[in-house]
Amino acid sequence: MSGRPETLFPLFAGLETLEGVGPKTARLLEQLDITSPRDLLFSLPYAVVDRRRRETIQGADLPQTLTVEVTVGAHRPPRNRGGAYRIHVEDSQADFQLVYFHARSDYLAKLLPVGARRVVSGKLELFDGMAQMVHPDHALPVDEADDIPEFEPVYHLTQGVSQKVMFKAIQGALTRVPDLAEWIDPTQVLKENWPDWADAMRTAHHPEAMDDLSPNAPARARLAYDELMAHQLTLALARLRERKARGMVSIGSGWLRGKVLEALPYRPTGAQLRAMEEIAADMASEARMNRLLQGDVGSGKTLVAFFALLVAVEAGGQGVMMAPTEILARQHMEGLHPLAEEAGVVLEILTGRDKGAERRAKLAALAAGKIQILVGTHAVFQSDVEFSDLRLAIIDEQHRFGVRQRMELSDKGVAADVLVMTATPIPRSLSLAQYGDMDVSVLDEKPPGRKPIRTAIIGTDRMDEVIDHLRRAVAEGRQCYWVCPLVEESEVVDLTSAEDRFKRLRAVLGDGVVGLVHGQMPGAEKDAAMAAFQSGETSVLVATTVIEVGVNVPNATIMVIERAETFGLAQLHQLRGRVGRGEGASTCLLMYQAPLSEGGRRRLEVLRETEDGFRIAETDLEMRGAGDLIGTAQSGLPRFRIADLERQANLMAIAQSDARALLDKDPALTSDRGKAARVLLWLMKQDQAIRLISVG
Structure with a gap:
């Protein structure tokens, strides 16, 4: 796969080769991320003006x-x-x-x-x-x-570039559109009645009515599909490379898992058992496991993860579980500890805090294979950490752990199987965009014994009633989280800062009853406040959103979220999941400040109606759009020019199976359709994929 195919040269020439585009216009267009005629073609019009002549x-x-x-x-x-x-x-x-x-x-x-x-x-x-x-x-x-023109397309512009200049430049780029061989599965093209690539491009730039601008118009849908297909081909090539990189065959005897199952006070859910089987089968195969375990708050991911670690131990090896923060690593340690006792396996934790002799002793035990399961932060990847026989790496809750980091893990010579866990339910279209190279196990049932959480929506004008309710609950020995919007840094002065709320609650409930945690505190103070709440020493924890992920206090049964309308849906769902973990019935109070915007009201109502994280995530995607949902900048989520992940979610799934099917038949992309697909990858600037083919 030497270089860019010649048919595409005219599309990747300089902008100034187009009539009417001088150096100044070319510089201005760069602000729209347009550096070649190809980029102009992918800047589709967003409106159309009817300029048909009238009498x-x-x-x-x-x-x-x-x-x-x-x-x-x-x-x-x-x-x-x-x-x-x-x-x-x-x-x-x-x-x-x-x-x-x-x-x-x-x-x-x-x-x-x-x-x-x-x-x-x-x-x-x-x-x-x-x-x-x-x-x-x-x-x-x-x-x-x-x-x-009878129908004039309207384009997104930048300062200094007029519609006229843009229109002319794009008309110029359209004269260079080559006829390309078809890379989409022919049955898909027929079924959807899609034009070929060149026709689709021409049609998309000559809309004749508003309908032609809809994501479902055949020309637009086809061009969107091309983008998704190129993206999924890239992920599928990465997956192929990962699977070809021989993994380790880890076949467990099942006896450790049997001991733990017997000791459990309940039976795992069907979803948990299914996921356990899928993971064990992956670990037993020669290909390297690359699986995503996706489960909502409280769906029992820890147990599934532990069973995966036990397979590694039963097979005579070691497993590691990595968490993004120290607090979470400690929490995993606490969650796994009783299970490890039942199984009789050696479990240790390694974080940045381990220094000197203690650290050296742990490293020696690890290298000798005496520690069977290690829990830790990224510290477990430092160069002096050596395992005796690492077979499974579990990475917890990492939006920030993209395809690239997963590849780095394998570049460490770690042929270990990889399981990524996320507690954020991600709508299917997005999980395919982000994790398309992985196989996915979903935990969509709640384990027995989790009680539903009652959710109420209350105006801030009823603050006194809420505090009164809280005083009674604390007297009964219950614990409560009180979440405030972010601390003082915010320009918006009216967002009550956590400090003020803390003082007011302390005045009402008494000293030593209320703790405070926020982002500006030094780590040690934060840990101390969390520990005091976990041990039940304090009854109320006033916090900013630092408590979102993973904190486990079964006795906490009340969650008050102040100015709930300023939070995102997914965030509110994660926060609510901090309660309802113990015996007691739990309540979540969403406090809002009137007047509520339409979107704000809808978000709070969705939460009141359902605890299903996947339904909540779908609504969130409809309301906010894909980029916002995961924060595009740090999500590793691709930026599509044409495809619209909210409205074209179904296309993403088709593109994934199409890309995988093509590579199954033709892994080196040498067939006619394979060669066409190579051209698509060049056209879509998927350099990473092109490198993968040339190496593969």
Whole structure:
């Protein structure tokens, strides 16, 4: 796969090779991320203006854009500087005015000579009972009027680039569109009635009605699919490489898992058992496991993860579980400890805090294979950490752990199987975009014994009632989280800071009852406050969102979220999941400040109606869009120019199976369709994929 195919050269030439694009325009277009004719083609119009010619403006609904042939009448220059220059014009049945500001009269006299016939096109509006067109978009002699397109596409612009310049540049780029061989499965093309790539490109840039701009219009859907397909091909190639990199075969005897199952007070859910089987089968195969374990808050991921670690131990090896923060690593340690006791396996923790002799002793035990399961932070990947026989790496809750990091893990010579766990339910289309190279196990049932959480929506004007309710609960020995919007840094002064709330609750509930945790505190203080709450020493923990992920206090049964309307849906769902972990019935109070926006109200209502994280995530995606949902900057989520993940989620799934099927039949992409797919990868600038083919 040497270099870019020749057919694509014209599309990747400099912008200045296009007619009407000089160095200045080229520099301005760079601000829109447009550096070649190819990028212009992928900047589709977002609107269309109907400029079909009419006989007269008579009877038109104003304001609207109209195109009509007129006779030019009298010119009325402005009386004072900066005033309006007016020109009277008449069509076959009615008259109106053309209005210009800051225009030179000699220029207008030449453009619109009195008595001449002209075709004008622009937005006509009523002003003081008179129809007027301010700065027409076009004013041309009748014999040149064919230059005005009947339907004019409207493009996103940047300062200094006009619609006219953009339109012309794109028309130029369209003359370079080559005919390319088809890379999409022919049955898919037939079923959807999609045009080929070149036709789709031409059609998308010549919309004739608003419907042509819809993501479902055949030309647009096809171009979106091309983007998704290229992305999924890249992920599938990465997956192929990962699977080819021989993994370790870890076949467990099952006896450790049997001991733990017997000791469990309940039976695992069907979803848990299914996931355990899928993982064990992956670990037993020669290909390297690359699986995502996706489970909502409280769906029992820890048990599934522990069973995977036990397979590694039963097979005579070691397993490691990595968490993003020290607090979470300690929590995993606490969660796994009783299970490890039942199984009789050696479990240790390694974090940045381990220093000196203690650290050296742990490293020696690890290298000798005496520690069977290690829990830790990223510290477990430092160069002096050596395992005796590492077979499984579990990575917890990492949006920040993208394809690239997973590859680095394998570059460490760790042929270990990899399981990534996430507690954030991700809608299917997004999980395919982000984790498309992985196989996915979903935990979508709640284990027995988890009670539903009652969720109520309350205005901040009822604060006194809430505090009163809290006082009674604390007297009964219950614990409560009180989540505030972010601390003082926020410019918005009216967001109550955690400090103030802490003081007010302490005044009402008494000293030593209320703890405080926020992002500005030093780590040790934060840990101390968390520990005091976990041990039940304090009954109320006032916190900013640092408690979102993973903190486990079974006795906490009340969650108050202040100014809930300022949080995202997924965040609210994660916060609510901090309660309802013990015996007691739990409540979540969402406090909002009136008036609520439409979106704010809908978010709170969705939470009140359901505890299903996947349903919540789908709603979140509809409401916010994909980029916001995971914070595009740090999510490793690709940025698509045409595809719309919210509205075209179904296409992503088809693209994934199509890409995998193509590579199953033709892993080196040497068949006709394979070669076409290579061209697609070049066209979509998927350099990473192209490298993978050339190495593979």
